[in-house]
Amino acid sequence: MFIITASQVQAQDAAQKAKLANVSILATGGTIAGSGASSTTTIGYTAATVGVQQLIKAVPELSKVANVSGEQVFQIASESMTNDHWLALGKRVNTLLAQSNVDGIVITHGTDTLEETAYFLNLVVKSRKPVVLVGAMRPSTAMSADGPINLYNAVLLAADPGAAGKGVMVAMGDQIHGARDVSKTNTSTPDAFKTLDLGMMGYIQGGKPYFYHVSTRKHTADTEFDISGLNALPQVDIVYGYANMNPVALDAFVAAGAKGIIHAGTGDGSLAAKVKPALSNARKNGTLIVRSSRVGQGIVARNGEANDDELDFVVSDTLNPQKARILLMLALTKTNNSKDIQRMFYNY
Numbered sequence: 001m002f003i004i005t006a007s008q009v010q011a012q013d014a015a016q017k018a019k020l021a022n023v024s025i026l027a028t029g030g031t032i033a034g035s036g037a038s039s040t041t042t043i044g045y046t047a048a049t050v051g052v053q054q055l056i057k058a059v060p061e062l063s064k065v066a067n068v069s070g071e072q073v074f075q076i077a078s079e080s081m082t083n084d085h086w087l088a089l090g091k092r093v094n095t096l097l098a099q100s101n102v103d104g105i106v107i108t109h110g111t112d113t114l115e116e117t118a119y120f121l122n123l124v125v126k127s128r129k130p131v132v133l134v135g136a137m138r139p140s141t142a143m144s145a146d147g148p149i150n151l152y153n154a155v156l157l158a159a160d161p162g163a164a165g166k167g168v169m170v171a172m173g174d175q176i177h178g179a180r181d182v183s184k185t186n187t188s189t190p191d192a193f194k195t196l197d198l199g200m201m202g203y204i205q206g207g208k209p210y211f212y213h214v215s216t217r218k219h220t221a222d223t224e225f226d227i228s229g230l231n232a233l234p235q236v237d238i239v240y241g242y243a244n245m246n247p248v249a250l251d252a253f254v255a256a257g258a259k260g261i262i263h264a265g266t267g268d269g270s271l272a273a274k275v276k277p278a279l280s281n282a283r284k285n286g287t288l289i290v291r292s293s294r295v296g297q298g299i300v301a302r303n304g305e306a307n308d309d310e311l312d313f314v315v316s317d318t319l320n321p322q323k324a325r326i327l328l329m330l331a332l333t334k335t336n337n338s339k340d341i342q343r344m345f346y347n348y
Contacts, residue, residue, distance in 0.1 A: 021103040021159035023066040024096050025151075027052035028074040028081075028089070028117075030110025032147040034139035043188060045139040047077040047110055055108060058140065059148045065207070066104075066159040078110025078135075081117060083233040083329070089117070090124045090227050097127035104130040104158030108151065111135040111184055111192065114170065118179035119323045122168040123330055123348060124227045125220045130163035133179070134171050137190045146173070146190050153204045160209050167219035169201065176201040178215045180348075183296070183320060197297040197318060218347050225330045234332040236260040236325045241270065241294055247278035260288040260328045264321035269293045269300040276306075283312055288338060290345070292316035292324045302342075314342045 027033065029048030033055060036045035052070035062068045073092060074085055089107070096102045109117055118133045125131055134154035136147035154171040157163050168179040172193040177200045186192040194200075202211040237253040241264055253261060263279060265271060269291035271279060283289045291313055293300050300315045302308050308315060316324040327348055331341045 017067055021066050021161075022101050023068050023104045023106055023155050023158045024102050025052060025056065025068060025070045025106045025108065025155070026073045026089070026092065026096075027055060027070065027108045028078070028085075028110070029076045030078050030108065030112075030114075030135050031139055032108050032110075032134065032136035032151070033075070034136075035141045036139045039141060039143040042138045042142050042144070045141070047139075048075045050140050051075070052108070055140075055147070055151060059152050061152055062155050065152070065156045068155060076110070078113040078117070081110075081113045086117060086120045087227055087230060087233065090121055093121060093131060094124075094126050094228070097125065097129050097131075102129070104132070104163070106151070106154045106158050107131070107133045109133050109135050111137060113322075115179070115183050115193075116322050116326060118168050118170050118182070120326050120330075122179035122219045123223050123225050123327065125168060126226070128165040128221050130158045130160070130166070131168045131220075132158045132163075132171050133168065137188060137192055144190075149174075156207060157204060157209050162211065163209060166201065166211070166214055171204065174204050176204060176209060176211065178213075180215055180217055180219070180323070181318070223348065224334065224344075230333060233329040234259040236262065236329045236332070238262045238264055238321050238325055239275075240321075241265040241272065241275075245272040245275050247275045250275060250278050250282065254282050254285070254287055258287055259332050260290065260325075262290050262292050262316070262321045262324045262328065264292050264294045265300075265305070266294060268298070268305045269315065270305040279313075280311055286336075288314065288328060288332065288336070288341065290314045290316050290324050290328055290341075292319065292321040294321065296320060312338050314338055314345060317345050319345065 033050040034047040035049045052072045132154045170177040181195045181198045185194045237258045239250045302315045
């Protein structure tokens with residue numbers, strides 16, 4: 001009869017842990033860290049109340065798929081995410097990924113601006129190691145909380161060698177989405193995150209990621225953007241198109257020092273007659289103008305609804321207004337040349 005000693009058990013545990021990937025969880029707050037008044041509270045809860053160690057403790061199964069460590073980077077609701085938060089987060093991610101004992105990163109995040117943070121990181125992370133953003137549509141105290149399984153899937157994805165080199169990803173609802181193209185499409189239901197136009201990357205099922213699509217656009221280690229020496233990003237604002245539109249908001253943004261304007265136009269980025277002269281004047285005075293669309297799907301055609309060559313405007317391709325803003329901010333840290341910036345919009 002063989003007797004297994006405590007030291008042998010410890011040695012076996014250590015050997016098993018050595019086989020697992022090392023995943024760092026960076027917590028920023030949001031609904032996944034939220035709490036409500038009761039188990040049936042799924043709206044009207046308070047976001048960003050639960051710390052990262054509590055999130056990890058709530059999912060003990062994480063220890064079976066990765067060696068997990070946690071760090072509380074911020075504790076905010078994501079509607080309050082700022083450029084300063086993004087720069088700090090991007091620098092921290094790059095620092096961790098440069099370490100040999102970090103194989104992947106998971107970022108817990110509020111869903112309101114999760115797609116924006118994901119795309120920002122997709123442009124500035126300088127590593128091919130997996131980076132996965134994850135959130136929840138229901139607070140941690142809800143009887144149907146989606147945070148625990150989403151977090152488990154995100155860690156599983158970040159620990160998988162097959163996830164390397166695919167850019168920053170979003171893991172929500174057993175699905176894998178690419179940072180460039182995913183959007184929040186519903187105010188409150190658990191299936192809010194979709195890649196409506198170009199399709200999700202894959203599924204997570206039975207403890208394994210399955211990839212079917214990858215983006216053809218450059219990302220992470222292959223981009224030209226470097227935030228290591230940046231302490232601020234240029235001011236870029238979004239002007240929303242609508243019937244009976246006027247230039248009041250546009251003029252205010254320009255007067256406040258906007259270096260770029262994203263025009264979230266109707267249809268194919270159309271320019272209202274009352275606003276087109278103000279956009280043209282803004283460009284002549286040095287403000288970069290990007291024509292995007294409020295529609296949510298499709299390509300904004302260059303020289304389609306406006307003569308972009310003549311106006312010296314840039315078009316957003318398939319980027320929605322909020323993501324076009326991110327790319328323009330980073331582009332303006334490199335150049336003010338509209339042709340070069342248009343190249344970036346077609347590359348990224």
